[in-house]
Amino acid sequence: MIRIFKKILGMNFELTIARRKKENRDEVFISYLKAKIAGMENCTLLNKGKKYAYNSICNYKKILRVWPEFERFADTADLKFSQIGLDTYAGFMEYCDRCNYAESTKYQYVALIKSIMNSALEEGVSSTVVQNSRNFVTHRPSIIYKKVYLTRDEIGALAELDLRHSPQLMKVRDVFLAGCYCGQRFSDYSCISAEDIETVSIGGREYRTLRRIQKKTGKMVVIPILDDGLTEIIDRWGGSLPKVSISFLNTSIKTICMMAGIDSSVTVWSCRGGTRVRTVHHKYELVSSHTARRSYITNLYLDGRLSTEQIRSISGHTSEESFRRYLCQNLDEEAREIIRRYVSAS
Numbered sequence: 001m002i003r004i005f006k007k008i009l010g011m012n013f014e015l016t017i018a019r020r021k022k023e024n025r026d027e028v029f030i031s032y033l034k035a036k037i038a039g040m041e042n043c044t045l046l047n048k049g050k051k052y053a054y055n056s057i058c059n060y061k062k063i064l065r066v067w068p069e070f071e072r073f074a075d076t077a078d079l080k081f082s083q084i085g086l087d088t089y090a091g092f093m094e095y096c097d098r099c100n101y102a103e104s105t106k107y108q109y110v111a112l113i114k115s116i117m118n119s120a121l122e123e124g125v126s127s128t129v130v131q132n133s134r135n136f137v138t139h140r141p142s143i144i145y146k147k148v149y150l151t152r153d154e155i156g157a158l159a160e161l162d163l164r165h166s167p168q169l170m171k172v173r174d175v176f177l178a179g180c181y182c183g184q185r186f187s188d189y190s191c192i193s194a195e196d197i198e199t200v201s202i203g204g205r206e207y208r209t210l211r212r213i214q215k216k217t218g219k220m221v222v223i224p225i226l227d228d229g230l231t232e233i234i235d236r237w238g239g240s241l242p243k244v245s246i247s248f249l250n251t252s253i254k255t256i257c258m259m260a261g262i263d264s265s266v267t268v269w270s271c272r273g274g275t276r277v278r279t280v281h282h283k284y285e286l287v288s289s290h291t292a293r294r295s296y297i298t299n300l301y302l303d304g305r306l307s308t309e310q311i312r313s314i315s316g317h318t319s320e321e322s323f324r325r326y327l328c329q330n331l332d333e334e335a336r337e338i339i340r341r342y343v344s345a346s
Helices: 002-024 029-041 054-073 086-098 103-123 152-160 167-182 229-236 246-259 291-303 308-315 320-324 331-345
Strands: 197-202 205-213 220-224 265-272 275-282
Touching (some): 029 054, 054 086, 054 103, 086 103, 152 167, 167 229, 167 246, 167 291
Antiparallel strands (some): 197 205
8 A cells, every 4th residue: 555655656746847847948939949940841840740831931930030130129139938928029019110011021920929939838838828818919900902803804804815925924824814713822723733623413414623632721622613714724735734933923913914904093001110101003013923812702702692601611711700801892892792782682
């Protein structure tokens, strides 16, 4: 009995010591981040059983670059997790404003910092929970008319544009249109091939779908092909879309949209360095690779035929909040949509 008691007591004693060691660990933020990134790169640290995507690692490296600069700005060094509070958060936001960072950049950084701090909390190297406070804001206020999308008529004008004189521009146009027809990210829509297309039978009629595993999330999506333009583009390029880099596409698609007459004026409200600024642009100046995805989602939503849950099953958005951030209606379109739905329901 005494032997058993000692054994149990010994186990309790060892557990107590181990627990105390875990509680007393308080690592330096930047040291922890360096080790975390090294684990991502050599695959000793996995994300839900899978290796981290290249873009995710690049995002964490942004903090690796910015954090030492922030510490110099704040006249401090080697901040530990226990030393990070709401005053640190406020100081970092001020630092971003002094650097004249865009709002989107600033909030991307604090969202990454929150992720790092929660990772440290889960691993027991930090007991700080300030990052989960309601005052540790990681999403910028939505500016409804900042983002642009192409209407169906504008997408049609792009498709009809004669680019036979410029094979490189034709490649860019067709890859971009593929994104407008399927609503996926550039990493997914730029490499669509005939092998991804399946046929389903409904009521004796055959329809085509596109099956993809999204590179960013690893999520399987099945996309009904609602426009024959997608299969026509794939056939035109021999069953596989041409290779186009995202940087070349982002530069060239603006020129192509200008050639297609997509030049209406767009008012953009942005916040840089803590100051809200109003600028007016030609629409083609604001088009990028991600405009294709936003266009598909916004046009499907405005059609009013599908529920947001159905559109999300196609786009791969896991939450209503993230889906809503993709909608590019301006205030006038929102008002018209409310009237249209109200009238149709009465």
